[in-house]
Amino acid sequence: MKRAIAVLVVVGTTATGAARLKPSRYTEPKPAHDYPVTPVPFTAVHMTDVFWAPRIETNRAVSVPFAFQQCELSGRVDNFERAAKALGGQPLENRNAPPYPFDDSDLYKVIEGASYVLSVRPDPKLDAYVDGMIAKIAAAQEPDGYLYTTRTINPENPHRWAGKARWELERDDSHELYNLGHLYEAAVAHYQATGKRTLLDVAIRSANLLIDTFGPGKRSIWPGHQITEMGLAKLYRVTGNEKYLALAKFMLDERGPDSGGKTNPRGLTYNQAQQHVTEQTEAVGHAVRATYMYSGMADVAAMTGDQSYVKAVDAIWNDVVSKKLYITGGIGATGSGEAFGKPYELPNMTAYNETCAAVGNDFWNERLFLLHGDARYVDVMERTLYNGLISGVSLDGKSFFYPNPLESNGQHQRQPWFGVACCPGNITRFLASVPGYVYAQQGSTVFVNLYAANNATIDLGGGRTLKIAQDTRYPWDGHVKIVVTPSRPGPLTINLRIPGWARNEPVPSDLYRFLDTVSEPVAVKVNDKPLEATPTRGYVTLARTWRAGDTIDLSLPMPVRRVVANENVEADRGRVALQRGPIVYAAEWVDNPEGRVRNLVLPDSSPLKAEFRSDLLNGVEVITGRATALAFDANGRVEKTEQAFTAIPYSTWANRGRGQMIVWLPRTEAVARPAAYPTVATMSTVTTSGRKNPRPINDGEEPRNSADPTSYFDWWPRKGTTEWVEYAFKTPARVSEAEVYWFDDTGRGEVRVPQSWRILYKDGADWKPVDAAGAYGVDKDRFNRVTFEPVTTSGLRLEVTMQPQWSAGVQEWKVK
Numbered sequence: 109m110k111r112a113i114a115v116l117v118v119v120g121t122t123a124t125g126a127a128r129l130k131p132s133r134y135t136e137p138k139p140a141h142d143y144p145v146t147p148v149p150f151t152a153v154h155m156t157d158v159f160w161a162p163r164i165e166t167n168r169a170v171s172v173p174f175a176f177q178q179c180e181l182s183g184r185v186d187n188f189e190r191a192a193k194a195l196g197g198q199p200l201e202n203r204n205a206p207p208y209p210f211d212d213s214d215l216y217k218v219i220e221g222a223s224y225v226l227s228v229r230p231d232p233k234l235d236a237y238v239d240g241m242i243a244k245i246a247a248a249q250e251p252d253g254y255l256y257t258t259r260t261i262n263p264e265n266p267h268r269w270a271g272k273a274r275w276e277l278e279r280d281d282s283h284e285l286y287n288l289g290h291l292y293e294a295a296v297a298h299y300q301a302t303g304k305r306t307l308l309d310v311a312i313r314s315a316n317l318l319i320d321t322f323g324p325g326k327r328s329i330w331p332g333h334q335i336t337e338m339g340l341a342k343l344y345r346v347t348g349n350e351k352y353l354a355l356a357k358f359m360l361d362e363r364g365p366d367s368g369g370k371t372n373p374r375g376l377t378y379n380q381a382q383q384h385v386t387e388q389t390e391a392v393g394h395a396v397r398a399t400y401m402y403s404g405m406a407d408v409a410a411m412t413g414d415q416s417y418v419k420a421v422d423a424i425w426n427d428v429v430s431k432k433l434y435i436t437g438g439i440g441a442t443g444s445g446e447a448f449g450k451p452y453e454l455p456n457m458t459a460y461n462e463t464c465a466a467v468g469n470d471f472w473n474e475r476l477f478l479l480h481g482d483a484r485y486v487d488v489m490e491r492t493l494y495n496g497l498i499s500g501v502s503l504d505g506k507s508f509f510y511p512n513p514l515e516s517n518g519q520h521q522r523q524p525w526f527g528v529a530c531c532p533g534n535i536t537r538f539l540a541s542v543p544g545y546v547y548a549q550q551g552s553t554v555f556v557n558l559y560a561a562n563n564a565t566i567d568l569g570g571g572r573t574l575k576i577a578q579d580t581r582y583p584w585d586g587h588v589k590i591v592v593t594p595s596r597p598g599p600l601t602i603n604l605r606i607p608g609w610a611r612n613e614p615v616p617s618d619l620y621r622f623l624d625t626v627s628e629p630v631a632v633k634v635n636d637k638p639l640e641a642t643p644t645r646g647y648v649t650l651a652r653t654w655r656a657g658d659t660i661d662l663s664l665p666m667p668v669r670r671v672v673a674n675e676n677v678e679a680d681r682g683r684v685a686l687q688r689g690p691i692v693y694a695a696e697w698v699d700n701p702e703g704r705v706r707n708l709v710l711p712d713s714s715p716l717k718a719e720f721r722s723d724l725l726n727g728v729e730v731i732t733g734r735a736t737a738l739a740f741d742a743n744g745r746v747e748k749t750e751q752a753f754t755a756i757p758y759s760t761w762a763n764r765g766r767g768q769m770i771v772w773l774p775r776t777e778a779v780a781r782p783a784a785y786p787t788v789a790t791m792s793t794v795t796t797s798g799r800k801n802p803r804p805i806n807d808g809e810e811p812r813n814s815a816d817p818t819s820y821f822d823w824w825p826r827k828g829t830t831e832w833v834e835y836a837f838k839t840p841a842r843v844s845e846a847e848v849y850w851f852d853d854t855g856r857g858e859v860r861v862p863q864s865w866r867i868l869y870k871d872g873a874d875w876k877p878v879d880a881a882g883a884y885g886v887d888k889d890r891f892n893r894v895t896f897e898p899v900t901t902s903g904l905r906l907e908v909t910m911q912p913q914w915s916a917g918v919q920e921w922k923v924k
């Protein structure tokens with residue numbers, strides 16, 4: 109399921125490696141071209157706000173050390189040491205246990221995050237630790253600059269995805285270039301943070317090998333998993349070496365259906381090679397690869413001025429924001445290929461929305477803002493940032509979501525780490541750099557893009573600086589007070605972003621709209637004097653001579669808003685989502701009666717209000733009101749109960765255990781899902797011989813068919829074995845009938861109806877077969893019913909023998 113990505117390898121500088129390059133103090137050469145708008149670096153922005161500052165501190169104090177520890181415990185650091193030993197001709201005990209081809213990238217990502225941490229706050233211990241990691245990486249680099257532990261450890265027997273020869277399977281799954289992209293990003297971050305060239309020199313040696321190997325008149329290549337392009341653009345920016353930029357563009361230009369070489373067996377759309385990049389108009393395939401590529405295209409567009417790149421990347425963006433973006437800002441609807449779905453295919457419970465794709469979406473939207481200077485890209489970025497991205501990490505900073513669904517029956521939970529661990533490293537590096545998304549500048553124009561309490565110092569050039577202090581409780585309150593202090597009075601333009609949500613536009617497309625309108629206007633005052641606040645391209649422009657102590661008061665009304673989706677989004681039809689300011693809400697089991705939320709109806713007429721709860725989830729604004737709960741009674745009729753309703757910020761769900769969660773609530777009973785009537789089965793404690801959450805087996809939900817992906821259990825990847833499910837009854841019951849609805853994902857996965865099954869009952873400590881009256885059926889798309897001689901027992905066991913070579917699974921098991 110998670111074949112995606114990971115990050116790579118970091119290299120340290122050995123004496124020989126570093127010495128070849130002219131040592132120099134860090135100065136940033138001006139590339140010939142770059143984005144017209146420049147971000148104010150995160151090192152210049154000190155956050156003091158209620159939302160990000162605590163998360164950034166948790167990331168620094170908990171997540172970064174935790175991620176390093178996981179890299180060590182999982183052998184990712186050891187891989188570099190093994191590779192160095194192999195290079196030195198030393199014997200290796202475990203030469204035939206190659207790491208995943210992308211494992212190197214995870215350490216690189218954490219080093220990037222740690223470098224951002226070091227940029228903001230000196231930490232000699234962390235600095236020394238990172239130096240140690242870099243030395244190990246450098247030692248694993250081959251003499252010509254090649255760096256890829258899975259091959260270096262044992263060139264005769266690398267991981268099978270790596271291929272027998274260098275680069276041979278790059279377009280497929282080797283991830284050689286993917287690792288290097290993360291290496292380059294980490295190296296630039298480390299260099300900028302510390303002024304040390306150790307990792308940068310490793311990156312340069314590696315990039316120079318790429319330049320010697322690939323390009324016009326040399327070998328062709330394109331990365332099977334993009335990010336090398338972004339990494340090379342960063343190397344270009346920091347070194348001024350035009351060859352890195354040319355290689356980034358070459359790797360994009362070479363991409364396409366006619367480029368030869370072994371491509372990914374999942375098809376050319378999987379990694380966006382179905383057309384030449386400048387011909388692409390739709391977002392397709394693996395969502396992380398896609399957003400990294402679109403970000404690299406934006407870099408090339410900005411740095412080369414190539415309009416065909418601008419045109420393509422704009423068209424693809426329009427496709428995403430009008431057809432493929434979740435209300436949480438998540439992207440990548442389907443777990444099958446971790447990919448974008450079809451237009452308007454936005455299922456909620458099975459939404460994939462990989463955390464890395466949210467990070468990639470923000471990289472991309474930030475770049476498009478820097479290219480176009482239009483706030484609509486910041487609108488998308490902010491939506492993702494506050495919702496579907498930050499949901500990827502728990503409040504304590506120690507567990508992570510890979511997929512970020514919009515509905516749950518309790519089957520989802522954050523994990524401390526993953527075998528394929530791209531997401532933890534990605535969110536760790538991203539969080540450390542969040543202050544860099546607040547401001548941007550273009551000449552003497554300063555863009556205020558995000559609102560959060562902070563103090564910033566912006567270098568205006570020519571010896572001028574501008575200090576900005578934001579005082580606000582945003583995102584819980586829409587009032588923002590800004591005090592500006594220019595180093596000397598002078599003309600200056602401040603562009604204040606008026607967020608789309610404050611202009612009755614949840615997204616810059618017709619994919620979502622607010623059901624209501626807000627009459628209270630946005631208000632802007634300068635030195636207490638009200639100004640006309642009509643935005644252009646999303647900004648109110650304040651051009652004047654600013655003096656020290658001048659104030660700007662911005663008031664963004666923040667009522668609770670109801671959002672509805674375009675009718676083409678089948679999954680959201682008849683449903684409503686709640687938003688207040690930039691925050692999207694979710695109802696979670698723990699805050700609502702009976703521990704259920706999937707059976708609720710929230711009528712449009714039901715009033716809602718917001719209140720701050722300092723005791724909840726580290727302090728959040730919650731939405732409260734009344735909703736209607738639906739439940740079947742013993743006769744199959746629907747009972748309605750009006751009850752209290754509470755919703756929390758979506759990003760904070762799943763911090764208090766497993767249970768139901770829902771973002772899109774039914775507006776009417778027609779689309780609601782009444783709770784099942786309690787039965788012997790639904791009240792049982794369910795256990796299985798498998799590892800997955802067994803709760804779907806007795807949750808009382810009627811499947812639509814055997815392939816229904818919303819609430820099932822399976823034993824995959826086990827195949828051909830005999831397994832079991834047990835119901836422990838609350839009290840001994842007399843039962844005589846069982847009905848099983850099989851899970852079967854033919855066409856999608858490897859689960860099929862079983863070869864055979866039977867029911868056993870508990871007799872003392874023993875399990876005995878029931879005396880069945882007929883055959884045990886294995887039909888798809890219906891309940892398979894079997895009756896048996898009544899038994900009074902404390903529990904039943906469903907014993908399942910799979911078909912050879914196939915797995916098996918259960919949608920629902922009823923008992924009477």
Ligand SMILES: [Zn+2]
Nearest residue numbers: 462464530531
């Ligand atoms: Zn990921």
